[in-house]
Amino acid sequence: METLVSRGIIESYFAKLNSCLELDAAIVGGGPSGIVAAYYLAKAGRKVALLDRKLSPGGGMWGGAMMFNDIVVQEEAMPIVRELGLSYRQYREGTYIIDSVHATAGLLFKATQAGATIFNCYSVEDVVYKQGRVGGVVVNWTPVLREGLHVDPLTLISKTVLDATGHDCEIARTVARKNGVRLKTPTGGVAGEMSMDAAEGERTTIDNTKEIYPGLFVSGMAANGVSGSFRMGPIFGGMLMSGKKVAELMLKAIEAQ
Numbered sequence: 001m002e003t004l005v006s007r008g009i010i011e012s013y014f015a016k017l018n019s020c021l022e023l024d025a026a027i028v029g030g031g032p033s034g035i036v037a038a039y040y041l042a043k044a045g046r047k048v049a050l051l052d053r054k055l056s057p058g059g060g061m062w063g064g065a066m067m068f069n070d071i072v073v074q075e076e077a078m079p080i081v082r083e084l085g086l087s088y089r090q091y092r093e094g095t096y097i098i099d100s101v102h103a104t105a106g107l108l109f110k111a112t113q114a115g116a117t118i119f120n121c122y123s124v125e126d127v128v129y130k131q132g133r134v135g136g137v138v139v140n141w142t143p144v145l146r147e148g149l150h151v152d153p154l155t156l157i158s159k160t161v162l163d164a165t166g167h168d169c170e171i172a173r174t175v176a177r178k179n180g181v182r183l184k185t186p187t188g189g190v191a192g193e194m195s196m197d198a199a200e201g202e203r204t205t206i207d208n209t210k211e212i213y214p215g216l217f218v219s220g221m222a223a224n225g226v227s228g229s230f231r232m233g234p235i236f237g238g239m240l241m242s243g244k245k246v247a248e249l250m251l252k253a254i255e256a257q
């Protein structure tokens with residue numbers, strides 16, 4: 001029995017990893033925008049893997065605000081909430097409350113059910129960069145990096161890469177710093193996020209969701225971070241809409257290749 005269990009996991013896991021060595025979409029970061037992007041890309045029949053450095057993907061959504069585990073979603077994003085089958089209740093006109101643990105678990109369930117593969121405990125430490133294009137991600141075990149062990153990474157080739165790493169915009173930062181290139185952002189680099197303006201931050205999150213370098217897209221807080229716009233706190237409609245928008249942009253880019 002013990003050997004059967006171990007062999008089952010090893011064979012299944014490495015078949016899964018092997019099938020993800022060449023992707024349509026590599027999504028870095030399993031916060032709400034990344035998970036929603038994974039859902040729509042997988043639903044469209046694309047080969048998509050989402051990588052998150054933590055044991056439990058979900059980013060900043062599990063904890064609601066200050067660990068009070070509810071989130072607010074505005075009317076414009078409710079079609080996505082309904083499509084994903086999340087339970088919610090109306091709060092005031094045009095605003096809804098969702099239990100944040102239910103929301104996070106629900107998004108992860110729907111994305112994987114649609115066919116997205118999630119690799120947790122994977123840190124993306126670099127990208128594949130060829131002929132002026134981002135063409136994949138360089139991954140390592142999070143514990144390897146945490147321990148500072150000198151262990152080389154593996155590579156997943158991908159037609160598109162999404163930086164959904166949240167406030168730190170890690171992938172955009174790495175691409176600009178290591179390759180000396182200008183990104184399609186107001187500064188040509190990572191401008192860094194501004195302080196809180198919830199309404200403006202929500203609006204600009206959608207505007208700033210785009211391809212910032214050939215093959216490299218941004219969503220969620222990373223979209224506002226690279227373009228120097230506002231944070232918005234525990235209102236999550238913009239994150240969901242950003243994930244849907246970026247999936248549509250990435251689908252077009254994949255089809256064009």
Ligand code: 48F
Nearest residue numbers: 029030031032033052053059060123124165166220221233
């Ligand atoms: O920050 P995060 O939740 O991303 P998001 O989709 O959503 C932002 C909101 O949660 C919140 C907000 C809403 O109003 O402002 O902050 O923009 O999740 C980002 C995820 O990316 C992972 C990290 O563990 C987290 O789960 N991550 C970050 N850098 C890396 C990474 C990396 N280099 N490799 C792998 N995962």
